[in-house]
Amino acid sequence: MRAHAWMTALTAGALVSTMICGSAEAATDCAWSGTPLPHDGVTAGTAQVLAAPGDILGFGDGRLLRWHNGTLTSTVLPDGATQLRLRGADGAGRVAGTINSPQHAITVRDGKITEYPVPTGASNGEARGVNQRGDVAGFATGPGPQQRRYLIWTDSTTGNPTEVLVHADQFRTLSGIADDRRLVLDWATTDGHTRAATFLGGTATLLALPEGATDSWTTAVAGSWIIGKAGTQPQRSVVWDPTGAPRLLPAGFDAVSVNRSGVIAGYLDGQAAVQTPDGTVHQLGSGTELGSVADDGTVLGAAGGVPTTWTCR
Template identity: 25%
Template sequence: MKQMWMRAGVLATVAIAVTALGVPAQAQAGRLSWKPTVLPLPDGPNSLGYLTGSNGHGEYTGSFQVAGKFQVVSWRGGKPVVRGVPEGYEWAMAEDENSAGTIVGTAIDYDTSVTRSFVLDATGFHLRDTPAGYKDTQSRAVNSRGDVLGSVFHSDPAQDATIVWPADGSAPVIIPKVHEYQYPMDIDEDGTVLFSGPDQPLLWKDGTYRSLVAPGFEYASGYGIRDGVVVGSASDGTVAGSRAVRWDPAGAMTFLPGGDAAYALNRAGLSTGTAPVPGSFRGKPIAWRGSTPGGDLKRPGTYANFQARLVSDDGTFAGTASDRPLDEGGLPVVWRLTP
């Protein structure tokens, strides 16, 4: 299942001033501390899952095993709401959520192994049509205006491509690959698509590609984009040589201190990634305000593994925690700034 997916981010209200980066003014000069809250799971038999999206207004969404199958679950006011799966499908993975509460993801039919991209909004699930000539679709991300980024799969893998379903309902845009190892990662507010390429990130807009370079490094990857700013990593080809980086809209790269990778950012430039820990494959979560260290994300309880892969526009972080490897899923966690 993991290989199949490879085929293919206003603080809690506080009575203090908030800067443009969503951080209390008097805390700017100090080391910040982000306190975790483990969210409750739905009633009944359940297990681990993935927290993957937020509307930036207190709702968090992901996919968790409920009643023996992966279903979309949202947390509102800290309480879980089971959203279910599209009719006729047995498995649903939520991938992203925008400020309007529109959730995008992928559903799987166990009997046929068909995968279909879906949109979930206040009126329910809506499956995206599979373009002629392709057999499967998957979703990756959605921007604020509702453009959906995904992948389409052909019987000939060499013809797999990226797809954008425009928010206005017009015909989907198919973006052929220019490299074999080219994966869609995120979509910006203006429709720019971020790809993680074989050696460096690629930006696509209106049929034109642009590369992001990492001077002095052999490889670079981009994971998130917002208003032209990209976060990711640069490496000399070794694990020890990986650095968290940030590209501005002009393509100039800066380092994010203390990190080996950055995965997501919000509209105010608050971003999250990982800091290396000796003997740990995943490291520990770390935050930045722009390109400045943004404080520590505390361990949830005594869980051995924890990671924040999302930063919401309200200034909170979200992710998972578990005593098992996190690629097997975890418990939903939200980090808020300690007053």
């Protein structure tokens, strides 16, 4: 099968962190502190994505939450959906995500939810990432229950998807889309291994392995920074910088989000933490749930069920 031409053409209160240095030379000029967001009427919620300056989106009580210049509004999810997961924003303030029960790929802009269509015969659309230009990557299922169909939505008005058909049997999963339109995914190799890879123009490019590893997996991408896992047991989190060079993260650090400057949010020994590009790790306090790390360095999440943002001041 051939790829589409598009693919070919291309706790309320201040929460001050404990700093742990990732190397003896690492230093910091600021301290990370948390700021609770207004949460009137929300019994539990999480800030997930910074859509644009002053515009934060999240989820709580079965509703889309939006903090616009500090004012909270909430919107019932469409079609009776009960869960929402947002996976990043483009340069125009459009956020991509997925609603569940039933499941649809969506975007949110200015607080308005738009559902994306899937190809005829498919269902259960899921968005896995969005790049700066607004390309949304995801997948759908069907018509067979085990048939996963990989999709790119490039038209921000109609949302009509392009289907990525080449080597679909070697796609293990899709983790996002880079700003240069490379898909970031896990690739089944012919020798039985799984490798973190990028895919563009019908061709997969395997990402370099850290020394000693034979397998790798992707988690997320922002710009040209990719995070994932490598190794066997135990697996270690790894970051690939824009040159493609891999770097293992500290033992016990589970990376879940990265921004376009290489700031990584995750969990260190089960406690939310941030690693800055100089290798310094900053813990954000117990009881913290991570949403993502925005391109301006803001970490979004919740503390004790209260939507919260963290910044380094």
